[in-house]
Amino acid sequence: MTAVAIASPFSFSFMVNALRAGTIVAVLAGALGWFMVLRRQTFVGHTLSLVGFPGAAGATLLGISPVVGYFAFCTGAAALVSALPTGGSARGFTEESAVVGSVQSLLLASGFLFVSLYAGNLGGLSSLLFGSFLGITARQVLALLAVALPAVVLLAALGRPLLFASVDPQVAGAAGVPVRAVSVAFPLLVLPPAAAQALTLRPAAGLLLSVGIGVGATWAGLLLAYYLPYPTGAFITTLSFAVYVIARIVRSIRHRRS
Amino acid sequence: MNDPVVVAEDLETVLGGRRIWSGVSFAIAPRSFTVVLGPNGVGKSTLLKAILGLQPLSGGTLRVLGAAAGADRRRIGYVPQRGAFDESVRVRGLDVVRLGLDGTRWGVPLPGRARREERARIDEVVRLVEAEGYASRSIGKLSGGEQQRLIIAQALVRDPPLLLLDEPLDSLDLSAQASMAALVQRICRERGVAVVMVAHDVNPILPYLDEVIYLAGGTAVSGSPEAVITSETLSALYGTDVEVLRAADGRLVVVGQPEAPAFHTDRHHR
Numbered sequence: 001m002t003a004v005a006i007a008s009p010f011s012f013s014f015m016v017n018a019l020r021a022g023t024i025v026a027v028l029a030g031a032l033g034w035f036m037v038l039r040r041q042t043f044v045g046h047t048l049s050l051v052g053f054p055g056a057a058g059a060t061l062l063g064i065s066p067v068v069g070y071f072a073f074c075t076g077a078a079a080l081v082s083a084l085p086t087g088g089s090a091r092g093f094t095e096e097s098a099v100v101g102s103v104q105s106l107l108l109a110s111g112f113l114f115v116s117l118y119a120g121n122l123g124g125l126s127s128l129l130f131g132s133f134l135g136i137t138a139r140q141v142l143a144l145l146a147v148a149l150p151a152v153v154l155l156a157a158l159g160r161p162l163l164f165a166s167v168d169p170q171v172a173g174a175a176g177v178p179v180r181a182v183s184v185a186f187p188l189l190v191l192p193p194a195a196a197q198a199l200t201l202r203p204a205a206g207l208l209l210s211v212g213i214g215v216g217a218t219w220a221g222l223l224l225a226y227y228l229p230y231p232t233g234a235f236i237t238t239l240s241f242a243v244y245v246i247a248r249i250v251r252s253i254r255h256r257r258s
Numbered sequence: 259m260n261d262p263v264v265v266a267e268d269l270e271t272v273l274g275g276r277r278i279w280s281g282v283s284f285a286i287a288p289r290s291f292t293v294v295l296g297p298n299g300v301g302k303s304t305l306l307k308a309i310l311g312l313q314p315l316s317g318g319t320l321r322v323l324g325a326a327a328g329a330d331r332r333r334i335g336y337v338p339q340r341g342a343f344d345e346s347v348r349v350r351g352l353d354v355v356r357l358g359l360d361g362t363r364w365g366v367p368l369p370g371r372a373r374r375e376e377r378a379r380i381d382e383v384v385r386l387v388e389a390e391g392y393a394s395r396s397i398g399k400l401s402g403g404e405q406q407r408l409i410i411a412q413a414l415v416r417d418p419p420l421l422l423l424d425e426p427l428d429s430l431d432l433s434a435q436a437s438m439a440a441l442v443q444r445i446c447r448e449r450g451v452a453v454v455m456v457a458h459d460v461n462p463i464l465p466y467l468d469e470v471i472y473l474a475g476g477t478a479v480s481g482s483p484e485a486v487i488t489s490e491t492l493s494a495l496y497g498t499d500v501e502v503l504r505a506a507d508g509r510l511v512v513v514g515q516p517e518a519p520a521f522h523t524d525r526h527h528r
Contacts, residue, residue, distance in 0.1 A: 040346070156366045164361030167347065167354060167397075170338040171412070172361060201350040201396050204367075 009226040017136045018222050018232070021144055026214035028148040031155055034210045037197055039166045043097050044081055047104040051077040054111030061118045067143065077103060163203055213243050263288050263323060263420050263452040264309055270317035271304060277476065278304055280317065284471050284480035286454060288419065291446045293463055294456045296473035297515065302456040303339060305473065306422045309454065310336055323419060332362075335413030335421040339428060339456070343405055347398040351389065351408040354397050355380050358412035383411040386449070387441060403434040407441070414445065421445070423455040427462065435462035442466065460487065461509045474515070487512075 009015045036045050052070045059069025081100055155162075164172040200206050221236030228235075262285040270280035278301035286292055294302045307313035308320060311328015320327045322334070335358075359376055360367065367373060384393045387407040392400055397408065406426050413421055423442070427435040443466035446453050457463060460470070460483070470486040472479050474495045479486055486492075487510055492500040501513045 038347070038349070157364050159366060160357070160360055160363055163349075163353075164357045167343075167349060167357065168340075168361075168409075168412075170340060171336060171409075172357075197348045201348055201353070201394075203349060203353055206348075 006227070009223060013138070014136070015222070015226060017138060017141050019219060020141045021136045022218035022222055022236075023215055024141070024144050024148045026218040027211050028151055030211035030214035031152060031207055033214075034197070034203075034207045035155075035162055035166060038163075044100050047081070047100050047107075048074055048077055050104060051107050054107045054114060057111050057114035057118070061114045073107065077107060213240065217243065260288060261324070262286055264454070265321045266309075266318065267320075268318040269308065269315055269320060271301070271308060271313060272316045273301075273304060273313075277316075279473060279476050279478060282318070282471075282473070282478040284469075284478070286420075286452050286469070288452050289446050289450050290452050290468040291443050291466060292452070292454045292469040292471060293460065293467055294454060294471045294473065295458075295460055296478075300473045302473055303424050305471070306336075306424055306454065306456060309420075309422060310334060332416065333418050333420065335410075335416070335418040335451075337406075337409050337413050337421075337423045337426060339424040340409075342402050342429070343398045343400075345398040348396050349398075351393040351395060351397045351400065351404075352380060352384070354408055355384060355393070355412045355415055358415040379415055380411075383415045384408075386414065386445065387411045403430050403438065406430070406438065410441075410445075414449065414451070417449070419451060421451050421453045423453065425456050425458065427457055427459075432462060435459075439463035439466045464508075464510065 033042075033045065036042055051073045055069035055071070055073025056066035057069070058073070059066045080103055161172070197206055197210075200209060217236050217239040221232055221239050224235045225232040264284075264286040266282060266284050268280075269282040271278050282305070284292075294305060296302055304313050308315055309322055309327060310331060311322070311326075315327075322328075323330065356376070359379065384390055387410055389404065389407045389411060392404055393408065397405060400408070410421075410423070410426070413423075426442075427438055430438060439462055442453050442455060442463075445451050446468075454471075455463075460467075464483060467483050469480060470483045472486050472492070472495060474492070475497050477495070479491055479495055487502055489500060489502045492502060492512060492515070496515055498514070500515050503511045503513060505511060
């Protein structure tokens with residue numbers, strides 16, 4: 001018997017930082033995403049997660065920090081999508097997906113334009129497009145925390161008016177909720193909340209469950225990727241998707257029983 | 259306590275450059291059940307929005323609950339005309355009712371005595387609308403009538419003295435319409451709420467009504483159903499010969515009213 005010595009994943013700072021960053025993103029995405037699925041805005045979420053790419057490429061082209069580009073483009077795209085009229089009718093049909101799709105293709109195209117204008121070696125197109133988990137520095141974890149913490153606090157403060165505006169915009173508006181004002185890593189943003197909504201009808205329990213599934217899938221995915229030679233994102237997405245599929249099965253079994 | 263809940267004198271409103279109605283006067287007594295009738299596009303929903311203070315008036319005076327319209331919207335329960343909840347909305351009926359109580363509050367709800375009292379109020383209105391059997395199911399899975407009852411419970415949970423309902427009978431079948439009208443009358447009497455309801459057809463609600471506001475021809479008449487829904491009154495209102503017939507089963511049929519406009523404007527704007 002020879003013991004194969006594999007160092008503990010927690011002894012490497014890149015692994016610790018990845019776990020820290022993953023946890024922060026999973027908590028934020030789980031909570032935000034629960035509302036996104038309720039409001040049927042998952043396509044907007046996907047678009048905003050892609051918009052980082054032209055932002056970072058454009059910033060690199062201008063010789064400034066890609067982080068500035070990420071924030072500028074994501075904020076700009078969010079403002080653009082909520083400013084464009086979507087023709088919502090009392091019956092609930094909107095053109096939102098058409099508007100979002102147009103914004104998405106415009107921004108993706110400009111991202112590729114920036115990359116080709118830069119002409120030099122732009123540090124891996126795929127890491128700009130999809131991000132990479134295992135090169136995160138301690139400073140980046142802090143930056144992430146600085147963004148995520150206020151976002152979670154804001155979401156907690158807005159929670160009930162946002163739920164009201166999502167479920168019943170007309171009545172919420174008449175009751176004095178500023179409906180327009182409260183309206184603003186893709187697999188984490190959609191799959192855990194969708195699974196949580198399949199499992200429970202209670203808003204509070206759903207939010208907690210969504211965060212829990214997100215954190216769990218991120219930790220399990222990172223640890224699996226540490227021991228197995230495949231990309232982290234694939235594990236996290238597959239695990240989240242598996243939970244979603246199980247949740248749908250549980251829901252349909254419950255439905256058949258009742 | 260017997261002052262009218264709403265007093266309207268000579269109201270006039272303009273929407274998109276078009277005068278919707280003018281010379282509209284009526285008073286709504288506490289605990290009364292009033293229905294707003296009239297053809298499509300005549301401005302029935304607009305009248306409810308004016309009472310809420312969401313539709314500006316170009317003339318007349320409108321006092322609601324002893325103040326100018328819109329001064330205290332939290333004391334008015336409002337159910338707009340709306341499509342059914344989509345099946346994919348996975349939130350319990352109880353949570354939708356709770357939004358009427360705390361949906362405008364910021365921050366995270368904390369457990370405690372206040373929360374238990376809220377829970378008791380929610381259970382009470384759910385019992386009032388007879389929705390105990392399905393209030394903890396997903397709202398999107400319920401029938402139109404069941405959803406409508408929970409939405410009315412949401413509007414009542416703050417105990418408002420005035421409840422405005424915009425076509426709550428739309429898309430319900432006839433027996434559901436009659437039981438909804440009976441429920442609304444019970445709400446008026448038991449809870450002391452004045453209800454103003456927009457409706458398309460007076461017949462399912464006729465046995466439960468106190469007052470009618472009939473909008474047509476750019477103005478309105480109001481009074482008891484017997485006084486308003488007559489050949490003479492409606493002919494004068496429409497400005498053309500209209501006949502009100504009473505069928506053998508007591509239903510009223512209005513014959514000869516001018517064709518309804520092709521557009522139903524109040525369905526298309528928010």
